[in-house]
Amino acid sequence: MKNKYSIFSLIKNAFSNHENWQRAWRDPEPKKEYDAVIVGGGGHGLATAYYLAKKHNLRNIAVVEKGWIGGGNTGRNTTIIRSNYLWDASAGLYDHALKIWEGLSQELNYNVMFSQRGVMNLAHNLQDVRDLKRRTHANRLNGIDAVWLETDEVKKFCPIINTSQDIRYPVLGGTLQKRAGTARHDAVAWGYARGADEMGVDIIQNCEVKGIKRSGDTVEGLETTKGFIKTKKIGVVAAGHSSVIANMAGLKLPLESKPLQALVSEPVKPIIDTVVMSNAVHAYVSQSDKGELVIGAGTDSYVSYTQKGSFNIVEETLKAILELYPIFSRMKMLRQWGGIVDICPDASPIISKTSIKGLYFNCGWGTGGFKATPGSGDLFAHTIANDEPHKLNASFNINRFVSGDLVDEHGAAAVAH
C-alpha cells in the first residue's frame, strides 16, 4: 500500500530532509506471461495500464518502455490542454479527456498541477475569423465552452499582445476556451505510473521491443531486450515509433513521423497568465510555474526520427512571437528540443483494433496528444479489455482510411495543437 501524499506527509518528510520518501513505483523484471502488455511508457501508455487495472480489473499486466517512463513526447510537449475541436467525434474525444483532467490530481493523489488558465486562439485574417467563429459555434453546440473575442477583448484578456493593426499579421480577434489550460507533463506520467504500480502493474523500463510473435493472425507475445514475454493482448502506444512496431507485425499505418520542436526561455516573473496560440503565424506561448516562457514551434516537413528539428522552423516561430509580443524581444532562450510526432493524414488519432487479433494501436496523435492523455488511456483500455471500441473512439478506427470516413481536423481544430 502506498503512503498517501498530503500536506502532512510533506511536513513529516521535511523533518528528514526528504530522504525517506517511499518509492513511487517498483522496478520489476518481466514475468514470463501477462494478460496484456502495453508497449510505450509515456502518459498515454501508463494511463492505459492504469485504467485497465482500475476499471477493467486486469491486474496481471505490464508496461514495457525502451527508455525511461515519460522520457519521450510526454516530457517534450508544451503541456497545453483544450477540447475546442470542430467535429463532433473530436469534441467527444477531447472533452472526455478534459473532464477527467478536472479531477485527475484527486483521483491519482498526485498533483498534476492542472491549471485552467484558458487557451486563446488568435485570428489574423478574414478566413481565420470565419473558421474560428464557425468552430466556436460548433463547440457550443457540443456543450464545450467557447467564446469569440473581438480585438479589444483579446487585448484586455492578454495585455502584452501587440494588437496594432499595422503589423504584418494583425490580430483580428480570437476564441477563448476558459476550461482549457496546462498541466505538469512529468507529473502526469509519474502519477499514472504510481497509481498503476499500486494496483500491481509491472512497469518495466529499459526494455525495448524487438519483435512481435504471431501465430497466424493472432499475437503470441513480444520479443524484448529482456527476453520473450508471452501475452494474448498487446496495446501499442509508441507515438513516433508506432510505424516501427507496426512493421514488426507486418502492418502498415497511415503515419508519418516528424520532428516537432519546442523551446523555453530563462525564467522571469509572471507576465502571461494564459495560453495564447496562433495558427496562422504558427506561434504559441504560455508561462510555466517556474517562470519560463514555453514556446511551441512547427514540425519539419520531412520524416525523421532524430528528435532535433531544423533551425529555420524555430526562427519562423520566434519572428512571429516577437511581432505579437514585442516585450519578449530581450528574452534569452535556454533550451530547445524536438520530439517525434506521428501524424495521420486527417490529423486525428487512431485508437483501434487491427487486422491481427490481440494487437491494438493507439497512435497518430500528431502534434497534440498530451491534452488527451487521460481520455486516450481510458478509451484504449476499454478497447483492449472488451475487444471493442468505446462509442467515443469508434470513429477513430484504422478502417476509416479505407471507408473514407475521415475526421479531418487539419486547420479546423485551431491547430498548432
Add this chain to the structure above:
Amino acid sequence: MFLINCPYCGERDQSEFVSGGEAHIARPKQPTELNDDQWAEYLFMRKNIKGIQFERWNHAHGCRKWFNVARDTSNDKIEKIYKMGEQPPKL
C-alpha cells in the same frame, strides 16, 4: 537540419527544399478498377521507415526540379541522390 546536394544546382540548405514524402509509390494505372483497400494503400499507408528511406524532394526555392533521395531517417544522413524515374539504389 542538413544539406542536400541538388543534382542540378549543387549543395544547398535543406530549408530550400520541400519533402515530397515516400518515393516509388506508383500511381494506379487503372484507377477505376481499384477497390477501397487498394485506394487506402495508395493514398494513405506509408512505410515511415526508421533507417534508410527512399524519398522525393523538390528544390522549391531553387531550380524547382524533383529528384529522389535515399536518406537515413534515424540520423538524417543522405546516402544517395538519384534522378526521377531511376530505380532505387541497393544500399
